[in-house]
Amino acid sequence: MQGTKSQQPGRHGSAEPRRRLLQPTMLMAWAAVLLYLAVHTASNPGLVNMVALVGSTLLFCMFSAQVWAARWVGRKRWRTIIAKVHGSAYISDIDGVPNRNYLLSELRREMPRARSSGTPFVLVVLALESYDHVVARQGADFGQRAVRGLSEALRRFTRTSDFVAHLEGSRFCAMLNECTLEQAHQYLARVPGTVAVSDGRRMLEVPVSARMFEYDLEGVYATDILRDAEEAPALRRTVVRQYGTDAA
Numbered sequence: 001m002q003g004t005k006s007q008q009p010g011r012h013g014s015a016e017p018r019r020r021l022l023q024p025t026m027l028m029a030w031a032a033v034l035l036y037l038a039v040h041t042a043s044n045p046g047l048v049n050m051v052a053l054v055g056s057t058l059l060f061c062m063f064s065a066q067v068w069a070a071r072w073v074g075r076k077r078w079r080t081i082i083a084k085v086h087g088s089a090y091i092s093d094i095d096g097v098p099n100r101n102y103l104l105s106e107l108r109r110e111m112p113r114a115r116s117s118g119t120p121f122v123l124v125v126l127a128l129e130s131y132d133h134v135v136a137r138q139g140a141d142f143g144q145r146a147v148r149g150l151s152e153a154l155r156r157f158t159r160t161s162d163f164v165a166h167l168e169g170s171r172f173c174a175m176l177n178e179c180t181l182e183q184a185h186q187y188l189a190r191v192p193g194t195v196a197v198s199d200g201r202r203m204l205e206v207p208v209s210a211r212m213f214e215y216d217l218e219g220v221y222a223t224d225i226l227r228d229a230e231e232a233p234a235l236r237r238t239v240v241r242q243y244g245t246d247a248a
Helices: 002-043 047-073 075-087 100-117 131-138 140-157 181-190 222-230
Strands: 122-128 163-168 171-176 194-198 203-214
Touching: 002 047, 100 163, 100 171, 100 222, 122 131, 122 140, 122 181, 122 222, 131 140, 140 163, 140 171, 140 194, 140 203, 171 181, 171 222, 181 203, 203 222
Parallel strands: none
Antiparallel strands: 122 171, 122 203, 163 171, 194 203
16 A cells, blocks of 8 residues: 555656646647648638638637646646636635525525424524724725624634625624524624724724524525525624724
């Protein structure tokens, strides 16, 4: 077994020169095809030949641009960009947490399981209160740090078996699986009622609002379930310090 493992790096290493050789080989092949089409079109002018020549030229330009872009950006960074493009539909730009689309996908998976087992789940929507006012008063950078502070708090106090997603702006949603409203209140008691953010001179406490909705095992559309959670009345939470006051 050890001998097999030691040979694997060698195979990967030998494949790398072949991949590097493939790009110039493909470029040469494209150039040969374009040369043939150009000669053929010159000797036999016609609409079909012209379309084939122009189309092949455009494909060659696109291929060449991709090759040079990959070399300029670097293999590691290129893969990161590609992964980000493919994952952007389900990943938020706030700390890379799942977004609304990802949450809807999880809801569609969880709803049939909850109905078959008879165990509900609860959606808890949390957001920074008066977020637009906070940004207008303290700036966008302060607002983003407050949002990231809320994101970190939710990930810290949420079980790994549950699910946290960033909806938009300062709003997040925690999906508490196999959970009742009573148990969800216990979870909410652990989540801070404010997020402390520094403005460079002092710590300011930004209040966090909370809404809660228990899946009744009847709804069939994930978008309706999430909408009901977002439109649920805000819960009254005891907050000692409010935005704009010094933290203790």
